[in-house]
Amino acid sequence: MNLNTRQQQMLDQIQAENELKISDLKDRFNVTEMTIRRDLEKLEKLGDIRRTFGGAVWIGKDVTLQVRSGVLMDEKIRIGKQAAAFVKPGESIFIDSGSTTLQVARNLTQIPDIIVVTNALNVATELLNANVQVILTGGILRQATASMVGPITTETIARMGFDRVFLGATGYTPQQGFSNSNLYEVEIKKLAIKHARESYIVLDHTKFGTNQLFIFAPESEIQHVVTDQAADPHLLAGLQQSGVNVVTV
Structure with a gap:
């Protein structure tokens, strides 16, 4: 534009x-x-x-999804595979937009009878020809992240309940918790966590120790974090002491 x-x-x-x-x-x-x-x-x-x-x-400017998709791919693939292993047959899950959450979706195709709700076009496209029921939230399309946001999106999520939600983050510190650079995306993440039985944050090691403008969850609201082995061990230990199940791959 x-x-x-x-x-x-x-x-x-x-x-x-x-x-x-x-x-x-x-x-x-x-x-x-x-x-x-x-x-x-x-x-x-x-x-x-x-x-x-x-x-x-x-409200901040996101690094485009196209750029993020080419960074730390080996780590993101491992994170996605490990996170997807938590999903059980018959569950309903939510996956938001991101290059790491896309890797979660790629490992769900063999799990029977699951329903995937998403506001991310890349996630929906990934599951297009899989034997997975997909529900798109609808909403206003953000070109930078290929995600749908806004009141239509939040109204859809507010009507649902999820067994698990898988969310990306662009920052984490013990002081702030988990954060993101875009206000619209944060609204989606907060609501998904509120309507989930268990919440998972999937993020690579570069996000640890980074503050972003908008906080979407303190440690107390997150049950699981899946990251790679290069993440700061002191920050991971702090998460574990707070009761978060931390998995490194």
């Missing part, structure tokens, strides 16, 4: 300041309030900002 000079300047400013007001933008650029609202609507479609009453806030 191409941005004009004013829109690019607005994007740079909101990234630096985290929040902007329509009244300030109108004065700075000497345009009408309607013009500013149209600009913010366009920027929101990029997935970088979220409009609020009277302005907009920065």
